[in-house]
Amino acid sequence: MSPLDVTDLGYEPDRDPLLQVSELTVEYATARGSALAVDRVSFTLRRGEFLGIVGESGCGKSTLLFGIAQLLSAPAGITGGSAVFKGRNLVGLTERQLQSVRWSQISVVMQSAMNALNPVKTIGAQFRDVLRAHHYAADHAARSREVMELVGVDPVHLNSYPHQLSGGMRQRSMIAMALLFSPDLIIMDEPTSALDVVAQRSLMVQIKELQRELGFAIIFVTHDMSLVSHFSDRLIVMYGGQIAELGATRTVFDTPRHPYSAGLLDAFPSIRGPRLPLLGIPGTPPDLSDPPPGCRFAARCPQVMPACTESGPELYSVDQVLVRCLLHAPGQVSHQEVPA
Template structure:
């Protein structure tokens, strides 16, 4: 067979491609840069975790991807390509056509996201009818409730009649009505106890394996995604601080901020070690400092950090925004403790 006989094959395009996404909030004193040129790709069936302190831009990033931002927030740059279509340039009608059917969102507080004066079943029915699904609505509603481990009898319940865990499962069931390709989850376990958190995470992972959808999961708890996500983004000051394979980031964190987050959570294995916090506060996004945004809190700060804003450097297939890993510095070395 000659080279001419071999069919040309292109690499499959990612399910989601975010390029240089920038989101700003308009304030009385100027704009606040909440998301600063964030970019990543997500493949079908992949689980991406996004972690960081409150105010680092996690939820704003998700709302920017799902096109759910409202004034004073707005996208000022970049693109969000979902299955080859740029969501940023879509009309409201086009976005409504793909929401729930191809892309769904699970909000942080199910009690606030669900309509308090409608039963769970009636809210499922509204979603299905909005997408012209008029047949077997009751059957489909029961199916998704069973998928998330909730007795379908609760389709007749109001949100306040369910426990916190059951409300979150009902929200996930609603997100699965059309078996979308991507589910975006904004801290869905934040209001649950530790036992309920793990139970819900195990359920989410099992559903992902069974149905094959991709997940973007936002949380401030790094330990929560350690056993469930495939890739991990650590955000700080509206930027990606570190991005790579989850196990690699946990085993050898290369950014001082990633190490600080890990040191703030107890380990259930190994010797007892004191928990350490990160001194100081995140930067004011409306008045960002020059240089590295973590410099004022960093235990490994160098003189150049306060003047030079670091790029994302590739260190053994992990992207790290830190001058410690710039060419000519301590590349491929672990961040000093």
């Protein structure tokens, strides 16, 4: 076990990754000072990959996505790092330059389609607005029908207003809009949060099938551990604005290395194996306007050590997984490794 550059993801990286996020830092200006919502986050996304991001509310998941897509607004701002997409650093591009990238190469599916869609325009009118804004030269109506059929919605609903559609159909319409220009990357911010479990499953199966067919990459933020366990290739667990654990999804689920990852899994029911009581994580997340000096999970950690409150841990490589925990620091014997 050794400290590792946080851009190393535990696999042989592509020579030309689709997205390289390095030391990205986002702060919110508050009356109490700056709140460090995203703290030096780094990862690489490969073409056609499905990357899940999980964590409690306020851990920085959505802020990270908005920072990558350059959709942050005051009082939030990027104070460091980069997000290099297809060789171009999105941080620092002008609004005009960003417009040439957004939607045509990177699209975003917002958390609530009912709030993201314009309530006084039909779905078809909103599709036409997007196509016109990006100077799409071919038949707008034909392309709109094509993407609606891709997501399993009858094109007749292009004439419908958002309130006339069910929650699942609205979300599918948002995904159809995101596919209008066949982007390389689709960023999804909890797109299933307002749906029942049946609609969630149906939508996720559709998303995965579209990804296999069209080859785009996905960054998917969710609170639902069961969704990412079935559909994502790799998983980022965030806590207190930082990456707590990063690795192959199945590896993180089968052998969580960070106590926080283990706590999240204990809080969700398993569909296999014996019935076990669900356990919550005691305490509350740290105040990011005044984060603790050591590990940000120390106050809630069942395996806390004196050193945890003194200095913040780096990311360490453990069997192709990155873990921000002193239990896995060089020379440290973890609780799990102590002989009986």
